[in-house]
Amino acid sequence: MHGSTNDHAIRNDVLAVYPTETIEAHRAFVARRRALRPAEEYHTPTDAEWDDFLGHFERRKLSVGTCARAFGTACIHEHACVRCSLLRPDPTQRGRLVEIQDNLVDRITEAEREGWPGEIEGLRVSLAATESKINQIDTASPGGLVNLGLPALRRER
Numbered sequence: 001m002h003g004s005t006n007d008h009a010i011r012n013d014v015l016a017v018y019p020t021e022t023i024e025a026h027r028a029f030v031a032r033r034r035a036l037r038p039a040e041e042y043h044t045p046t047d048a049e050w051d052d053f054l055g056h057f058e059r060r061k062l063s064v065g066t067c068a069r070a071f072g073t074a075c076i077h078e079h080a081c082v083r084c085s086l087l088r089p090d091p092t093q094r095g096r097l098v099e100i101q102d103n104l105v106d107r108i109t110e111a112e113r114e115g116w117p118g119e120i121e122g123l124r125v126s127l128a129a130t131e132s133k134i135n136q137i138d139t140a141s142p143g144g145l146v147n148l149g150l151p152a153l154r155r156e157r
């Protein structure tokens with residue numbers, strides 16, 4: 001069923017005022033945030049601070065990808081990168097991840113043979129995480145875009 005002329009008029013009014021309200025609310029939010037933050041955060045950055053900032057991405061490079069944790073924060077995951085959700089795997093390092101995967105499978109076999117159940121549990125978690133990273137690479141196209149497949153026609157009920 002189609003809406004009435006009155007409905008269209010109301011919707012147009014909402015569309016006309018929405019951006020202004022949004023912009024004003026955002027400006028007020030920024031002003032409140034600035035008032036709350038310490039004034040020293042607004043100083044001109046020193047050369048050392050700029051160097052620190054510019055080197056951020058270099059320092060986040062890992063053998064199998066990039067650590068995506070925030071600037072200026074420490075790793076709170078004990079550098080267990082393959083198991084970490086913040087690791088963005090590098091497609092060019094897929095082979096290295098497969099080596100890690102194979103090694104974990106060998107170590108699980110060894111732990112089962114030697115009777116080290118406590119070891120097996122952790123290795124299985126690492127194996128699942130490694131497989132997940134490989135899967136992440138495989139589902140992304142070479143350009144880093146996710147392949148969503150071809151659209152399918154939906155049947156009418």
Ligand code: SF4
Pocket residue numbers: 066067068069075076077078079080081082084085086087
């Ligand atoms: S464990 Fe996670 S947060 Fe820590 S360095 Fe590795 S990817 Fe970064």
